[in-house]
Amino acid sequence: MRMTTQGDYALRCILAIAYKSAKGPVAISRIVEEEHLPSDYTEQLMMKLRHGKLVKSVRGVKGGYLLNRHPSRITLKDVLEAVEGQAFKVICGHKNGRKKKMCSGECVLKGVWMGLKRKIDGYLENKTIASLMK
Amino acid sequence: MRMTTQGDYALRCILAIAYKSAKGPVAISRIVEEEHLPSDYTEQLMMKLRHGKLVKSVRGVKGGYLLNRHPSRITLKDVLEAVEGQAFKVICGHKNGRKKKMCSGECVLKGVWMGLKRKIDGYLENKTIASLMK
DNA sequence: CGATACCCGATGTTTTTTGTCAACTATAAT
């Protein structure tokens, strides 16, 4: 099990915007410089955050990104889901010949993994961008 | 964030051995058939479990694997660490030009990720093979 | 000795993750 840099990057971006958007939109170029992130990749992530309604964009000169709601109403889970689909993906199953066969109800492990997922989701739901800013 | 099939497979194997080793060692061939796992790959995983001292092997005809300690003393974390190094790997950092620069102390996110790691490890430490057998 | 089953290193394939590129559109400032 491992985390992805995607999630880490996305959180850095959101956090940077939360801190610096008081006087207008924050441009990707600025985030990228200050956080030392790969610029085109970051752009993609910002797109996902926008599609996930976590940020809104302003185009043109002086443009950039703003948070779409108050930092206290954006959880880490929201951010990770926006860029990764799910904060934690359970892949419980095995190959049976050629086709993948997912676990059925009787599978003990499925329960374990889902329990873990709940734990992880719970942790991430209870941390907001605002809570990281203190 | 996602889990790996490796971890899932390894747990299935350990569980299968726990259930079936009463009358002697359990062969990989048997586990592989009953659990529908890829056989050579499973062999690799069993090797890792052996190096991690979770199982012991018996060679030759009628050979196979046995648990190296009581199911109640093998946690899921033990198993995952044996095959994956760490149950949950934190990759907190970013590229700065060419060289990777890891987070320093001031990094807020590092704390978040480490907190999550603790949560995950805790969950996995508190589940034993025995507890899955009920 | 022969059949079984673990041992082990090397190699190959697939998928996911990470990163790059180029052409486009909207906006502000001049």
Added chain:
DNA sequence: ATTATAGTTGACAAAAAACATCGGGTATCG
């Protein structure tokens, strides 16, 4: 209006991780 800035979009490429296979070994039982 023109130009520079900055987001939009989709396709592509590289790297890493995960998943899997292969082949030649060694130990043990019958």
